[in-house]
Amino acid sequence: MAILSSSVKSYIAGFLDGDGCIMYQLIHRKDYRNGYQIRASIVFYQHTDKREFLEWLHQLFGVGYVRNRGDNVSEYTIVGLEPVIKILKVLKPYVRLKREHIKLALEINKILSKSYAIQRFIKAAELVDKFAILNYSKKRTNTSEKFKSYLRQHKLYPRND
């Protein structure tokens, strides 16, 4: 990541608060040990006419990818627990509206930073549920409840001992 001035960090925080998105989601992955993955992402949107603005952000952060969605909107997406948390830490002091998102992301990060042991993963998954609320999300396909059913069904759910 480039070294960002506080003015640029403030600007990006404002832009993220205005039209950006911080998401943590549970994604079903058959090939994963727990059957589910926690997917972290940050997305910035812009009219495709102004795609170069997204390229500028991309250059600053040095991760993720820019794509044209096809409806005159382009997206700059950063995916992954590590790059997402790194960016959120940089923007944290400047963000005003998405403070709760960042707090929650840091909690999830803390839980998973030590290990992906199933107990920890379940706890993190429960926090992921809260993102849907913060993002006023209407469609939620995967919840921690669904994840837990999956674990029980596959005899992966940890015993309480």
Added chain:
Amino acid sequence: MAILSSSVKSYIAGFLDGDGCIMYQLIHRKDYRNGYQIRASIVFYQHTDKREFLEWLHQLFGVGYVRNRGDNVSEYTIVGLEPVIKILKVLKPYVRLKREHIKLALEINKILSKSYAIQRFIKAAELVDKFAILNYSKKRTNTSEKFKSYLRQHKLYPRND
């Protein structure tokens, strides 16, 4: 207007670029000398849950009003050529995506600052048309052409002498 730090100005510029709106429109007003008014406005949007954020902006700028739109979205709107241009001048060095908007607003301001004489007003109205393009506006009820027809119809159109 409160004295704003460069960090706050950057933040607001980012927020405006992300989800804000700068609009100049021609509004038909029977009681106006030229039959039309040029209406300048800046609008900031936010989920009504976060209305206090808009109140914070309102306090900083000391003009305009915050209202709940009724669909869980609240708006902070500043209307008027003078307050709008004042705010745009403050944010100008920090804005990245809406630079064209501000340039155009300043041109309109310059044209109207000396007088509202009909020749000047027509020139300003022609620049107002460009805002619809910058804002990707699909519905445009009043254009400078319509305004000019109105002037001709009411024998208000200036002679070329």
